[in-house]
Amino acid sequence: MKNKQIYLLGIIILACAGITVAYSVIAHSEDSVISIVGSSTVQPVAQALAKEYMVQHPNVKVTVEGGDSNVGIQSVKSGSASIGTVSRNLTETESDGLNQYQIGEDSIAVIVNPTNPVNSLTTDQLRDIYQGKISNWKQVGGEDAPIKVIIREAGSGTRITFEDILFGSTVPQDNFTIGISTYQVMQDVAVTPNAIGYVSQNALNTGVKVMGINGISPTDANIASDRYVLKRPLIFLVKGTGNSAIDDFINFSLSPEGQKIVNQTEYNTNSTKEYSVTGAG
Structure with a gap:
């Protein structure tokens, strides 16, 4: 009977360990992908930042899509994007639940x-x-x-x-x-x-x-x-607290190195x- 209890305890421990490992893999996978969606004005800046960030962090994939500022707000609020981008000030209603980071001015x-x-x-x-x-x-x-x-x-x-x-x-x-x-x-x-x-x-x-x-x-x-x-601001939007990868990318964008990229980016490659x-x- 004692051996059976030990056996069952071992199964429970292994099951919990499996859940922990699975959670870690999932969390790591989520943290390794940052999706940015929104303003077509901010898009080239975000792409330039993403390109350099991925060079320095090869385990992180950053995707950037355009649209417009409304799309950026809707995407980050719905959770379909990690970061929303806008090229205007938000209304009080729009900003509810969002953290704003001004990365530049245009x-x-x-x-x-x-x-x-x-x-x-x-x-x-x-x-x-x-x-x-x-x-x-x-x-x-x-x-x-x-x-x-x-x-x-x-x-x-x-x-x-x-x-x-x-x-x-x-x-x-x-x-x-x-x-x-x-x-x-x-x-x-x-x-x-x-x-x-x-x-x-x-x-x-x-x-x-x-x-x-x-x-x-x-x-x-x-x-x-x-x-x-x-003139108007260029803003990154994050819903709630984000995660470590998003926070690190935001910090990179606001750093002297990131700001140099923002200031040197040509929105029109031609x-x-x-x-x-x-x-x-």
């Missing part, structure tokens, strides 16, 4: 076709253009030609921030052309003489001209000094950064 550039003679707009003029009150370039010192207004899709962090800065809220704009990505907006503006659009400043290429806003161009110095008004910037400042 400005929004207003762009036109290189042939457009207008070099700068005031915020009032820009606001009136995107409300349809100004519809011809001659109204702002340009040629007698209708303005083709291009906006981003609903849910885009770039659009939400742009409208929040200009109007204090989102504005229905059903009569304008919609570009579903930063690159489509730039492409449309580059081939349309009378077009105007807005994109991440760090995604600019040589096919477009950047407008000054209130005579101030989006240079690094003007952005840092707050002279240029169209960009030479030799775009035309106009304005007084």
Whole structure:
């Protein structure tokens, strides 16, 4: 009888050990995969950070997917992503249950076709253009030609921030052309003489001209000094406390090494950064 009890005790111990080992394997497997989903503006930055992080941590796999800021919030809240990314400030409701880590800052550039003679707009003029009150370039010192207004899709962090800065809220704009990505907006503006659009400043290429806003161009110095008004944060979102791998990746992103990667990342891999910037400042 005593031997039987010892035998049963051995089975229980082995079973518990098996559960412990299985848990350790599962936990290690979960910690070794970090999925990042959200803003297309943050995507290239996240990809650059992930690439270097995986070099230093070969046992960790980091995947990065784009979409928009709303997708980033929904994905991290639902648990389908380890980290959500946004390129705008969150509302109180959106931020509930989420930890926010600002990894950088980006400005929004207003762009036109290189042939457009207008070099700068005031915020009032820009606001009136995107409300349809100004519809011809001659109204702002340009040629007698209708303005083709291009906006981003609903849910885009770039659009939400742009409208929040200009109007204090989102504005229905059903009569304008919609570009579903930063690159489509730039492409449309580059081939349309009378077009105007807005994109991440760090995604600019040589096919477009950047407008000054209130005579101030989006240079690094003007952005840092707050002279240029169209700018927004780049944020990583984590639900709850995350785990050791997520925490370590966040810490890496915020470290001097990670910040150097953020600051050096070209959002558009085809960009030479030799775009035309106009304005007084």
